[in-house]
Amino acid sequence: SQTIHQWPATLVQPVGSPLSLECTVEGTSNPNLYWYRQAAGRGLQLLFYSVGIGQISSEVPQNLSASRPQDRQFILSSKKLLLSDSGFYLCACPARGQGEDGYTFGSGTRLTVV
Amino acid sequence: GENVEQHPSTLSVQEGDSAVIKCTYSDSASNYFPWYKQELGKRPQLIIDIRSNVGEKKDQRIAVTLNKTAKHFSLHITETQPEDSAVYFCAASEGGYQKVTFGIGTKLQVIP
Numbered sequence: 001s002q003t004i005h006q007w008p009a010t011l012v013q014p015v016g017s018p019l020s021l022e023c024t025v026e027g028t029s030n031p032n033l034y035w036y037r038q039a040a041g042r043g044l045q046l047l048f049y050s051v052g053i054g055q056i057s058s059e060v061p062q063n064l065s066a067s068r069p070q071d072r073q074f075i076l077s078s079k080k081l082l083l084s085d086s087g088f089y090l091c092a093c094p095a096r097g098q099g100e101d102g103y104t105f106g107s108g109t110r111l112t113v114v
Numbered sequence: 115g116e117n118v119e120q121h122p123s124t125l126s127v128q129e130g131d132s133a134v135i136k137c138t139y140s141d142s143a144s145n146y147f148p149w150y151k152q153e154l155g156k157r158p159q160l161i162i163d164i165r166s167n168v169g170e171k172k173d174q175r176i177a178v179t180l181n182k183t184a185k186h187f188s189l190h191i192t193e194t195q196p197e198d199s200a201v202y203f204c205a206a207s208e209g210g211y212q213k214v215t216f217g218i219g220t221k222l223q224v225i226p
Contacts, residue, residue: 034213044158044203044216090157101209102148105157 002027006091006106013113019064019078021109023091026072031093033074034103035066038088050074086113116141118206120217127194128225135220137204138186146209147180147187152201152219161202162189165209194224 003026013019025031035047046059048066056066063082067075074091091106117140127133139147145166150158164171164178164187171178175194180187191198204217 032213043218046213049213088155095160101146101207101212102150102160102163102205103158103214105159107157110155 002031002093002095002104004091004093004104004106006089006109008109009107010110011112013081013111015083015113016080019076019081019085019111021076021089021111023074023076023106024072025074025093028072028093030071033068034092035074035076036090036092038090039086044090048076081113083113086111116144116206116213116215118204118215118217120204120220122220123218124221124223126223126225129194129196131194133189133191133194133198133222133224135189135202135204135222136186137188137206137217138184139206139215140185141206141208142185143208144206144215146207147178148205148207148214149178149189150203150205150216152203154200158203191222194222196224196226198222199224 005024032051034049036044037047038044048056048058050056050068053068064078089109092103095102095104120137148163149161151161152158162173162176162178164180166182169180175192177190201219201221203219205214207214
């Protein structure tokens with residue numbers, strides 16, 4: 001079964017500072033990978049997804065970017081954070097092999113922009 | 115693309131009562147419908163799922179129903195307990211490696 005590692009778990013950053021969140025996956029190869037943001041403790045907003053190395057699709061225009069330098073690595077970045085970038089960021093991949101077709105989620109990064 | 119609507123957004127029930135959360139979807143190609151539970155500050159976890167070839171599935175106090183014709187599905191929790199308090203997300207997908215589309219979430223509060 002897949003395991004997703006995300007770090008850091010929490011992050012407090014000033015407005016205008018850069019951001020780099022990392023997600024790595026174990027137990028699968030060439031997975032689709034997703035970045036979600038959850039603001040105000042509610043809805044899951046899909047930010048980016050990737051079907052392979054170097055392949056990134058953006059779901060919503062925003063201040064963030066994503067990269068996939070390796071098969072099992074997915075990075076979320078920003079050059080200059082905004083207050084509105086605060087939220088709970090979750091990395092996910094398909095949960096095939098566990099009898100389900102949904103997602104396995106990472107433990108998340110709680111980002112507070114001050 | 116797929117659009118999943120979920121209601122209510124918040125739900126308060128007395129301990130022991132039942133809770134029902136309803137969702138609708140738009141894409142007739144969707145055939146896999148998972149439900150996730152997210153406790154405060156934690157990742158969403160799958161609690162039950164249903165595929166389009168069945169109309170109902172039950173797992174202890176949790177059940178899901180699916181009406182493909184009407185494109186709606188529901189989560190039923192019976193004999194609610196305080197530990198059921200969480201945010202619940204419905205979702206729809208074409209299955210396999212296809213993208214999962216989530217509802218907005220329902221914050222369930224079970225009052226002891």
